[in-house]
Amino acid sequence: MSEELKEVYGKYLIPKEILQLIQLEENLNKEDLSLDMIGFRPATELSPYSITPPDLIPFAETGGGGIHFGFLTDFQQIEDLMRASIVCVSPTNDPPIRYLTNSFEEFINLVFSVPHAELIEQLSLYSTKEQEKVIVSEYMDELPSSWEMKQEKVFAKLKSIFPMAEKVDVISNFSSAKQKRKNKIVIETYDGLGVIGKNGGERYRFLDSRISDTEELLRMRRFIQDSSLEEKHAFIRDIQYWYVVDPDYNYEIWSLVQEIIATFNE
Structure with a gap:
C-alpha cells in the first residue's frame, strides 16, 4: 500500500x-x-x-x-x-x-x-x-x-x-x-449520503450558474462562518457534488474546501 x-x-x-x-x-x-x-x-x-x-x-x-x-x-x-x-x-x-x-x-x-x-x-x-x-x-x-x-x-x-x-x-x-441511513440523516445532500449528527440545519443555496467569482466565494465564507458542524459537513458534500473540486480546475473552490476540512481536525 x-x-x-x-x-x-x-x-x-x-x-x-x-x-x-x-x-x-x-x-x-x-x-x-x-x-x-x-x-x-x-x-x-x-x-x-x-x-x-x-x-x-x-x-x-x-x-x-x-x-x-x-x-x-x-x-x-x-x-x-x-x-x-x-x-x-x-x-x-x-x-x-x-x-x-x-x-x-x-x-x-x-x-x-x-x-x-x-x-x-x-x-x-x-x-x-x-x-x-x-x-x-x-x-x-x-x-x-x-x-x-x-x-x-x-x-x-x-x-x-x-x-x-x-x-x-x-x-x-x-x-x-x-x-437505516435515511433514519440517521439530519441534513439531506445532493449526493444522497446526507449528514449524520445531533442537529439539523440549513443548506447553502448554490447558484444554478455554478459561478464561483469573488462575490460568490465571499457569500460562501459568510455562510461557513456562521454555520454549525453539521451545516459545514453538508456544505462540503454539496459543493463536492456541485462543482469540480480540483486544484487544477477550480483552485479557489478547492482551496476553500481544504480550509474547511482542516478545521474539523482542530
Whole structure:
C-alpha cells in the first residue's frame, strides 16, 4: 500500500481485513489469478476522483470506469471502520455516488452474492428481483466458461478470509441499508449520503450558474462562518457534488474546501 493511501486512513488503523485482501491478491498473482477477476481488486494506490467524497477511504476497485468502494467515515465521526457505511463511487455514471451498505460485513456478503463486484454498482439503482436477474443473466451469458472457472477459484480463496460470508438478497439489502441511513440523516445532500449528527440545519443555496467569482466565494465564507458542524459537513458534500473540486480546475473552490476540512481536525 502506498504511503499516500496510508495517510488517508489518518487516525484509523488499517483493518486486518484490508491487509488480508492485499496479501491474498499477491498470493493469487502467483497462481496467475487475481481478485480483479471478480471486480474486487484491493486499492493499494491513492487515485481519487474529484467526485470522491473527502471522507471516503477507498479499499477496493472494480477495474473498470474508475469505480471504487470505500469506507465512509462521516468526517471521522465513525470510530470503527468495520462499522462504517460502504459507498461506491462511479465517476463516469449518473448518479456517481451510490450508498451500498451499513458495514463492511454486509458489503462482503454482497460481493459473494454476485458473480462480479461491478454488478453491485449497477444493481444499486434497481428495486426488483426481476431486474437483478436480467442484469446477472446478461453478464453470465457473455462470460466464457474458462473465465467462470477462474472466478470460482478466486471466490474459494476469498472465502478462506471471510468464512462467515454468505449470499444474500441483494435488492432487499440495498433497500434496508438505505432506509437505516435515511433514519440517521439530519441534513439531506445532493449526493444522497446526507449528514449524520445531533442537529439539523440549513443548506447553502448554490447558484444554478455554478459561478464561483469573488462575490460568490465571499457569500460562501459568510455562510461557513456562521454555520454549525453539521451545516459545514453538508456544505462540503454539496459543493463536492456541485462543482469540480480540483486544484487544477477550480483552485479557489478547492482551496476553500481544504480550509474547511482542516478545521474539523482542530
